[in-house]
Amino acid sequence: MSTRDKILQAVKNNKPALIPLQEIPALLDVTEENPIVKFTAILKNLSTEVKEVDGWDEVIQYVSELKQQYKIVTVIDGVDGIVNDGADTINQSAAALASLDYALIKGPIGIAENGAIWLNDKNLPNRLLPFICQHLVLVIEAKDIVSNMHQAYRKIQVNEEGYGVFISGPSKTADIEQSLVIGAHGPLSLRVYIVH
Amino acid sequence: MQGTTTHSEKAAQFIANEPRTDWHDDTLWFVRTKRDRAAHTIEAWEGLRATASHIKEHTLSNLHDYLTQFEQNALANGVQVHWAADAAEHNAIVHSIIKKAGIDKIVKSKSMLTEECHLNEYLIQQGIDVVDTDLGERIVQFRHELPSHIVLPAIHLKKQDVSDTFHEHLGTEKDNIDPSYLTHAARLHLRDKFIASDVAITGVNFAIAETGGIVVCTNEGNADMGVHAARVHIACMGMEKMIPKAEHLGVFLRLLARSATGQPITTYSSHFHKPRKGAEMHIVIVDNGRSRQLGRADFRNSLKCIRCGACFNTCPVYRRSGGHSYHNAVAGPIGSILAPNIDMRKNADLPFASTLCGSCSNVCPVKIDIHDQLWKWRQVLMKEGYGGSGKNIMMKGMAFVLSHPRIYRMAGGMGRKVMRWMPWLFNNKSLNPWYKNREMPAPPKQSFREWYQQNKQ
Structure with missing residues (x-):
């Protein structure tokens, strides 16, 4: 018998009688009174700069300012005045991307209770982008902010693409004497635009 | 590194330095209070705990089917699935994948399973250069120590210790103890490693049966940096990481980071289903005593554990004796009920390293009856003759x-x-x-x- 079959047989022999699976109780899913306010407050607490803006003008302006000084990649679709140049990075190696200053990426969903924004391969022409850049800028439309994780998992399909990630705040660590340091291996900073 | 000395002997060494013991105690208690604050912001917290506990109990009662379903779906996703009965088989599988890729330098993010299997030691013996990339794990690796906490691997060390270690290994300024400075030095050092490594090993926080995918949670971004820069991703998981459906992640991710450090969620919650084009993804599913534990009615609930470390932070014995006193990859209360299953003789002292105050069970996000199991292990160990003659005569x-x-x-x-x-x-x-x-x-x-x-x- 293969190891696989031996393990599965042992599990089958030793497991207790079946306990039927119940639905996740509806009472866990509490809708926030004001998801945007909550989302903003949580992210500010996570050392993230939050900009709530009307329309795309400020984002467009920011992208063009960054472009003049830094090496940036923008993965934002369908906005006049912003060029999505994410496809250029598809085949780039980690060594090539290591010098990337900014990545600007629009996500399809944000979560009020923890400030997380979902990205998957659709928004990530190269999976390294939101990790290897020195600074990350995430963009989310106000209408796409849900209250909690239960609502988020109803909206996304985790295996729609090969890879997906919730990102909440800049990378960080407190491994040295519990002192919080922003900027571990991933970005040193995160800015989030909430666009109305 | 694991001697035959008992928890109480090692704890005596730890508490010999009283100011440091007090500091350790206070620091972990502070993490516990952060957990409390985070938990209290969630109206339905107790409902979440009960639901998480139920999902895990259900999963264990149907684990055979879920493992099979998970394997099928992972294979359909183009992932290679391996099965290991014990630590030795796990290590050999990981080594064979690395060898086949023709690589001798690898990066690794946090995985308590690989600690349990002593994978690093094994790979280094085979001539592989293993770099732990979690900052805390890198620190203890430089010092030839083991992690003393499953979430905070270097919690037993002070800034000065880290400064000395980095001065020696990374050439940082002597006696510069600024955590930002030290972290930045590690960032630069490890960026080079990420870019140079073609194999990345990660742990697994959750494995989803219905989709064949895995979820890995980190704050530093080291798992993702490693995996996306490498050609081969090896994810090592104990078979109890299984959950039935993706929607259950909502329950567990709400609980995990809040219970661990008081954060609303970890910075990164990464969902891996398929390797990127041109890359490989392997999942190694490990038993190593888990199927045996599943058969022990009194102890099978320990397999519900999601490795948040809340029971460590609240435990009066852990806080005042330090993780290394437990001489086991997983220390603290949960480690003390897992370890006797792996090696009863070697770990017979651990269920006695507790006051049975019950605080561990009260903070556990999946409602494991940890302190009851500690007590029950004591009964088993005495009956099996592992209690020591002194205890027997006295009783x-x-x-x-x-x-x-x-x-x-x-x-x-x-x-x-x-x-x-x-x-x-x-x-x-x-x-x-x-x-x-x-x-x-x-x-x-x-x-x-x-x-x-x-x-x-």
Whole structure:
């Protein structure tokens, strides 16, 4: 018998009688009174700069300012005045991307209770982008902010693409004497635009 | 690194440095209070705990089917699935994948399973250069130590220790103890490693049966940096990481980081289903005693654990004895109920390293009855003869005295007299271990029975 079959047989022999699976109780899913306010407050607490803006003008302006000084990649679709140049990075190696200053990426969903924004391969022409850049800028439309994780998992399909990630705040660590340091291996900073 | 000394002997070494013990105690208690604050912001917290516990209990009761379903779906996603009965098989599988890729430098993010299997030691013996990329794990790796906490691997160290270590290995300024400076030095050092490595090993926080995918949670971003820069991703998981559906992640991700460090969620919650084009993804599913534990009705609930570390942070014994005292990859209360299953003889002391206060069970996000299981392990270990002869003789002596009222009365009277006349006999650390960190109470003049007989009307 293969190891696989031996393990599965042992599990089958030793497991207790079946306990039927119940639905996740509806009472866990509490809708926030004001998801945007909550989302903003949580992210500010996570050392993230939050900009709530009307329309795309400020984002467009920011992208063009960054472009003049830094090496940036923008993965934002369908906005006049912003060029999505994410496809250029598809085949780039980690060594090539290591010098990337900014990545600007629009996500399809944000979560009020923890400030997380979902990205998957659709928004990530190269999976390294939101990790290897020195600074990350995430963009989310106000209408796409849900209250909690239960609502988020109803909206996304985790295996729609090969890879997906919730990102909440800049990378960080407190491994040295519990002192919080922003900027571990991933970005040193995160800015989030909430666009109305 | 794991000697044969017991928890109490190692703990005695740890508490010899009193200011440091106090600091360790306070620091972990602070993490516990952060957990409380985070939990209290969630109205449905207790409902979440009950639901998480139920999902895990259900999963264990159907684990065979879920493992099979997970494998099928992972294979359909283009992932290679491997099965390991024990640590040795796990290590050999990982090594064979690395060898096949023709690589001798790998990066690794946090995985308690690989600690349990002593993978690093094994790979280094095979000539592989292993770099732990979690900052805390890198620190302890430089120091040839093991993690002392499953979430905070270097919590036993102070800034000065890290500064000394980095000065030696990374050439940082001597005595510069600024955490930002030290973290930045590690960032630069590890970026080079990420870019240079073609194999990345990660752990697994959750494995989703219905989609064949895995979820890995980090704050530093090291798992993702490693995996996306590498050509080969090897994810190592204990088989109890299974959950039935993706929607269950909502329950577990709400609980995990809040219970661990008081954060609303980890910075990155990464969902891996398929390797990127041109890359490989492997999942190694490990038993290593888990199927045996599943068969122990009193202890199978320990397999619900999601490795948040909340029971460590709240435990009065862990906080004052440090993780290395537990001589097991997973320390603390949960480690003390997992370890005897792996090696009863070697870990017989661990279920006794507890006050049975129950705080661990109260903070556990999946409601494992940790303190009950500690107590139950004590019964098993005594019965199996692992309790030590001293404990046995004492227990038998006590049973004899307590079941003979006259002898009990006589012994009580003698005890009170001896305590009064020969206090040195009790206030003596080598004769009376109880005295080590405590003052003895003043002996009462009479027993309760004598007092009652005088005072009853």
